[in-house]
Amino acid sequence: MSRNLQALGQVMRALGRMAPCQLWLGGAALAALTVLMGMALLGLSGWFITATALAGLVPATALVFDVFMPSAGIRLLAVGRTGARYAERLVTHDATLAVLAALRETLFRSWARPQAARLLLQRPARVLQRLTSDVDALDNLYLRLLVPAVSALGAALLLALAYGWMRWWLGLLALLWLLLAGWGIALWLGLRSRHSAVRRAMALEALRIQAVDLVAGQTDLLMAGRLPAQMQQLLRSDARGAAADARIYRLEAAATKAYGAVSAITLSSAVILMAWLVEQRSIGAPVAALGILLALSAMEPFAALRRGAAEAGRTWLAVRRLGPALVADAVQEPVPARPEDAAVELRSVRLRQLGPVSLKLHAGERVLLMGASGAGKTTLLNAIAGELPLLSGELLAQRCSWMTQRCELFQDSLRDNLRLADPQAGDEQLWAALAAAGLEPDVMALPQGLDTMLGEGGLGLSGGQARRLALARLLLSPAPCWLLDEATEGLDAATAADVLRRLELAARGRTLIFATHWQREAGMADRILRLHAGRVVGEARRGTPEFDQAIAGLRRDAQPVPDFPT
Incomplete structure (x- = not known):
């Protein structure tokens, strides 16, 4: 396990050298900012609607109630959330595409080393698999695991700060609950689906090998009477991949239900806690509405980890396959010397x-x-x-x-x-x-x-x-x-x-x-x-x-x- 984690760390460092840190960090920061603005927009809107409704019950309060500052804040958050979302998509995809392009170039350079290309060409489907599926699987590390994890952490911290302002222990409890439940479900899904994701990747590679053999050698297979057997082998590989897909889909559906249940528990608990605080006269109804709506939106960023966790097994396999090439590329080989008086x-x-x-x-x-x-x-x-x-x-x-x-x-x-x-x-x-x-x-x-x-x-x-x-x-x-x-x-x-x-x-x-x-x-x-x-x-x-x-x-x-x- 420690060796696998070490390989993952080496690959992450190698990928980090392929794109500026500003892109990596900027994309994650923009994703977190988008989530925070969305939560703040929902919470402020709930507070404003509730406060406006209560102020309208008393004419004297309605006359002095300031509607301009909250409404301006809502507009600012709405526009800012849209702009942050656009910038986040632009930056994260720019970083990812730049890294994938550099990664393919790195692989070609690695295969140009002595004997590397020769060994790979003994099984050409491996080359295709490395350049397509395995390279694409590595974008899961950033786009579907790192960025959603940072966004989810930002959501948990915002809810913890809001609840901590009401009661310090409420903030700590909310933070622990969200991190344990949200990240725990993603970890469970990643571990349970890892074997199936690897089986699906292996089945896809076998399917490609057999499909290429079938198309390129169909005449020879027909003359030898092996064409039906090759077709049956192709169908069996497809069936293995479909079975692995079905297993992953079932696990992903179970994770979706788990996130739904956690979200419902979080919202119910927030309603009860806000009602208790209102009864204790610690907060007013507008603040209670803000707290409830923040809890409603806090679990959404964690649910975004679901897809990345389901693909974690395939990503882990890609790390193991491509890791040696990426790590070797970081070590500059010495330039061979040339003879002075001979060819x-x-x-x-x-x-x-x-x-x-x-x-x-x-x-x-x-x-x-x-x-x-x-x-x-x-x-x-x-x-x-x-x-x-x-x-x-x-x-x-x-x-x-x-x-x-x-x-x-x-x-x-x-x-x-x-x-x-x-x-x-x-x-x-x-x-x-x-x-x-x-x-x-x-x-x-x-x-x-x-x-x-x-x-x-x-x-x-x-x-x-x-x-x-x-x-x-x-x-x-x-x-x-x-x-x-x-x-x-x-x-x-x-x-x-x-x-x-x-x-x-x-x-x-x-x-x-x-x-x-x-x-x-x-x-x-x-x-x-x-x-x-x-x-x-x-x-x-x-x-x-x-x-x-x-x-x-x-x-x-x-x-x-x-x-x-x-």
Whole structure:
């Protein structure tokens, strides 16, 4: 429990850094002011009506009774309450929306850290859940818990001050009663509904996963005869969510009844106490009316906690899920150092499946990583790219651009997919990169050109076109070091040879580090590093028998290997 409270405190501090304190405190203060003005308006109106009625019974009193000051006060409170309510909505929602926007940016930055995005993308529905439902659940902390709690406290204090002016013990009793009953019901609702709220959030996440699988894989499911089973699983998840909803609604209805009962008890007690004080001649009838109407409105702010308490379980789950990312973002990671006399330098680097590895790669060098599958080639490229955290050792590297086996294309325009490498690139630079990659004629043939929208994962392009688009994006990158992982895998021999010729021309003057099983790519290398079981076990340079022997052991194309200049 203490660990959970500590996590909540860390998340609250992290959220507090995302919006000015004036917004947080100003919104809560305006909400309390609105409640206080509403209570004062109701109480003063009751006092004024009662006092006016009593003054009218005696002509002499009616002649001297001041109707202007109370009526002016009522108008002031009415206008002020409206203005405070508007300002409160404006400030609280401004603070909340600013925080939610900053929170999503923080999450993206956190997922950009080594291995974080990779782990999340193993279950993409989690990413969707974190960015939508979990982020939205955190606004419950401020809008539906903190602000109503402050407003309710202000209402209880106002009633306590009014009753304390009549009898000190009445004020203390009213304060204790309102806080214990009002906050106690909200606490009970939050604890009782927590399990159901978590079940509903988990059911919603499962529902999203299964719905995406059903839509995206309906053809495969139909061919395998699993479509009815997937649909039934989807319905079961929906039923679990509906059952959790029903449980929450029942608890919320019980809380509503409890608040109604407490309000009735408070009002009845106020009527009895005011009648007793009038009988004791401690107060007059107008003051008694004021006290009764204040008690009538005092429980309303506490009832506003009902919705926040019902959602507290989902908020608590969101805190546990998003807390590590928010807390980690507050700690500034050190900027990795860059080598002075090399492109990449590894000093006793060790990862889970690699190492220890010590090597130095010079600027402008073309280095081929060889080895059987699982030898550690992709792991080493991941480490150089900064995608994997080091267990020990030191890695110094220039800025790198990485072209992986998969073409990471997005459901966006061709222009925006290219600008991922250089957001400031103009259309002339984009067309030049497309021409260098051999994709310019294909894009010019499209009706919308660079504005052509791609589907998810680059849908709408062939495999060769997608690879060329990835190459064009690589060519736009100003990074001095390029990392290639099976750059032509999956391409036919002619397309692969053309892609490699264009890559060779564009990469002059840059450092290339690449992994491959093909002779066609190995021709670019002037140095070979052989890996086995995560360690560098051999090295060969161009012009040596060992280099030629290593190249001869790679896979060959049906067409001749392109001739690269040495």
